[in-house]
Amino acid sequence: MKEYERKQLLERVEREGATVGADIPETIDVQGESIDLREFVFEIKRRDTVPAGERDRVDRAKKNLRRERLQRKQLLEEGDVTRAEGEELVNAIVGIDRALNALQNLGPTDLEREEQAQEAADRKRWMSFLKQALGRDDASSRGRL
Known part of the structure; x- marks a missing residue:
């Protein structure tokens, strides 16, 4: 991938409204484990509040998603990836951001x-x-x- 293409992809990741209209990925590999991300987010968002037992699970998921986002962004910035792989990384990062936004905006936990x-x-x-x-x-x- 050419350097200007890499910069364009990174710009898409950092754009203010990048998550508008973006889909939460159905599944995503986080720390080597496949997670049904969309189902998890919708399950948590259906509740008015997050019960105490689920709060730790949600906090752990947010932490792992942030870590995965950072790793994918670093791969996009520094890795030897093709344009197509870069596009996949951008879509995954934006999907992770969308999931994080949904989990951040939960009511009182x-x-x-x-x-x-x-x-x-x-x-x-x-x-x-x-x-x-x-x-x-x-x-x-x-x-x-």
């Missing part, structure tokens, strides 16, 4: 954890407010010792 985080943030704001209102914030109390 754990309502209980999110509620606890919200309560902790509320308590922290309340304590900060009380310290300021009572004149006991860190800056003013240091000078009183």
Whole structure:
């Protein structure tokens, strides 16, 4: 493949709207294991929230997909590939990006954890407010010792 062709393919991968209209691959080999990617993504997206048991599976899948995307992009950048192989790599990378976008945009994965985080943030704001209102914030109390 000529260098300008390689640059064109890489540009397609990095284009802002590259995933618009792209299909999630039916299956994909990730780390030597064949995964039914489309089925997995649609199975997860059908739910309103991801249960705690599935959250680890989704996080692991996203991590593996990111790793696979990087490897394929590096092969496209540096590998000795033909134009046809480059096209296949670009389609696979864009499909992985599409799957990652779908998995990233899931709703809250754990309502209980999110509620606890919200309560902790509320308590922290309340304590900060009380310290300021009572004149006991860190800056003013240091000078009183």
